[in-house]
Amino acid sequence: xxxxxxxxxxxxxxxxxxxxxxxxxxxxxxxxxxxxxxxxxxxxxxxxxxxxxxxxxxxxxxxxxxxxxxxxxxxxxxxxxxxxxxxxxxxxxxxxxxxxxxxxxxxxxxxxxxxxxxxxxxxxxxxxxxxxxxxxxxxxxxxxxxxxxxxxxxxxxxxxxxxxxxxxxxxxxxxxxxx
Amino acid sequence: xxxxxxxxxxxxxxxxxxxxxxxxxxxxxxxxxxxxxxxxxxxxxxxxxxxxxxxxxxxxxxxxxxxxxxxxxxxxxxxxxxxxxxxxxxxxxxxxxxxxxxxxxxxxxxxxxxxxxxxxxxxxxxxxxxxxxxxxxxxxxxxxxxxxxxxxxxxxxxxxxxxxxxxxxxxxxxxxxxxxxxxxxxxxxxxxxxxxxxxxxxxxxxxxxxxxxxxxxxxxxxxxxxxxxxxxxxxxxxxxxxxxxxxxxxxxxxxxxxxxxxxxxxxxxxxxxxxxxxxxx
Numbered sequence: 001x002x003x004x005x006x007x008x009x010x011x012x013x014x015x016x017x018x019x020x021x022x023x024x025x026x027x028x029x030x031x032x033x034x035x036x037x038x039x040x041x042x043x044x045x046x047x048x049x050x051x052x053x054x055x056x057x058x059x060x061x062x063x064x065x066x067x068x069x070x071x072x073x074x075x076x077x078x079x080x081x082x083x084x085x086x087x088x089x090x091x092x093x094x095x096x097x098x099x100x101x102x103x104x105x106x107x108x109x110x111x112x113x114x115x116x117x118x119x120x121x122x123x124x125x126x127x128x129x130x131x132x133x134x135x136x137x138x139x140x141x142x143x144x145x146x147x148x149x150x151x152x153x154x155x156x157x158x159x160x161x162x163x164x165x166x167x168x169x170x171x172x173x174x175x176x177x178x179x
Numbered sequence: 180x181x182x183x184x185x186x187x188x189x190x191x192x193x194x195x196x197x198x199x200x201x202x203x204x205x206x207x208x209x210x211x212x213x214x215x216x217x218x219x220x221x222x223x224x225x226x227x228x229x230x231x232x233x234x235x236x237x238x239x240x241x242x243x244x245x246x247x248x249x250x251x252x253x254x255x256x257x258x259x260x261x262x263x264x265x266x267x268x269x270x271x272x273x274x275x276x277x278x279x280x281x282x283x284x285x286x287x288x289x290x291x292x293x294x295x296x297x298x299x300x301x302x303x304x305x306x307x308x309x310x311x312x313x314x315x316x317x318x319x320x321x322x323x324x325x326x327x328x329x330x331x332x333x334x335x336x337x338x339x340x341x342x343x344x345x346x347x348x349x350x351x352x353x354x355x356x357x358x359x360x361x362x363x364x365x366x367x368x369x370x371x372x373x374x375x376x377x378x379x380x381x382x383x384x385x386x387x388x389x390x391x392x393x394x395x396x397x398x399x400x401x402x403x404x405x406x407x408x409x410x411x412x413x414x415x416x417x418x419x420x421x422x423x424x425x426x427x428x429x430x431x432x433x434x435x436x437x438x439x440x441x442x443x444x445x446x447x448x449x450x451x452x453x454x455x456x457x458x459x460x
Contacts, residue, residue, distance in 0.1 A: 071202030
């Protein structure tokens with residue numbers, strides 16, 4: 001219960017932190033999307049209900065703070081969480097290069113959803129920004145995710161003595177309806 | 180039973196549907212001032228304020244550190260610059276003082292209506308028996324032996340040895356120096372003779388003459404060497420008790436001989452030349 005109570009405040013703190021830091025470091029050129037990394041991490045660690053709520057809240061807060069269309073990043077984060085969740089069922093190993101590659105794919109996926117949405121809904125071509133913004137951002141997220149997973153791995157080791165991998169992540173691909 | 184078995188799938192479906200509805204609604208209607216958004220922004224504002232202040236504080240500290248790194252080099256450059264400017268300032272000050280001295284010498288030349296040759300003191304000879312110094316002008320500049328040498332406010336000596344580009348000045352206080360003089364107040368004439376570090380003495384003034392301390396002594400113009408009216412000094416002591424026919428009169432020269440840097444030599448052969456034709460070489 002405490003998780004659900006603290007989650008909105010943690011989400012606000014994280015999103016504000018990443019926005020402020022990105023503003024100082026990149027002057028608005030790139031977004032330091034730590035929230036996306038957290039959603040990917042949640043896909044590998046949390047159960048479905050906890051993860052979906054985290055993705056929704058994180059996305060909603062990001063929508064509110066970034067000033068984008070309300071529900072856009074909520075939807076994107078939800079999709080990415082689900083993608084991460086189902087991939088984590090297939091991957092037994094958590095090698096850092098796999099995490100980096102997967103985060104890169106997730107970031108590219110996010111960019112593609114944004115480009116597609118803006119193209120079809122607003123008829124606005126964001127493809128020209130792909131090389132300048134989306135590719136560096138995807139690379140940045142893959143690097144950040146490796147660091148984040150490593151840090152969380154160490155914290156889990158210190159707190160529980162082992163990595164807290166849920167029992168359904170067996171790498172066999174199975175998940176019950178009542179997960 | 181159905182809902183219990185598929186509650187997770189139903190939950191996921193409901194969430195997706197809600198998100199899609201939210202997105203669709205916001206795409207169609209601008210809801211930038213929705214209640215939920217207001218709450219989030221209200222909660223985010225203080226966090227953002229604190230974070231921004233903290234990060235900017237760290238950034239400023241880092242920038243100050245960077246500034247300190249360059250400060251040592253800047254300090255060194257500025258110190259060098261200050262030293263150079265101080266040197267330049269001293270040069271300007273020296274030039275200003277020299278100009279003032281030369282202006283005084285020039286005004287003195289105008290006072291005496293003689294053409295003058297300015298020269299710089301290049302050496303001193305302050306032995307016990309000899310009080311002379313060297314100047315950087317000689318016969319090549321028109322100087323001749325015997326010419327009077329003056330500085331403000333009056334006479335300091337005369338040229339004795341003149342070479343091509345330098346000359347020797349025999350000072351008033353040299354014991355070999357004799358200058359025909361008179362007491363300004365009483366017009367009594369005598370001879371001023373050097374007395375070394377004690378200044379000068381006026382000789383050959385009878386004891387019956389009226390001479391007091393403070394009387395001004397000047398050249399009398401009786402010889403062909405010194406023009407009349409050049410200031411020599413003031414009477415500092417008059418001794419009436421000494422044995423002999425003459426008074427023993429001590430004179431303190433007007434000039435401090437230890438601080439001389441530039442002098443003016445009066446050209447005696449141009450004494451009668453009108454002032455507008457005079458030249459300074």
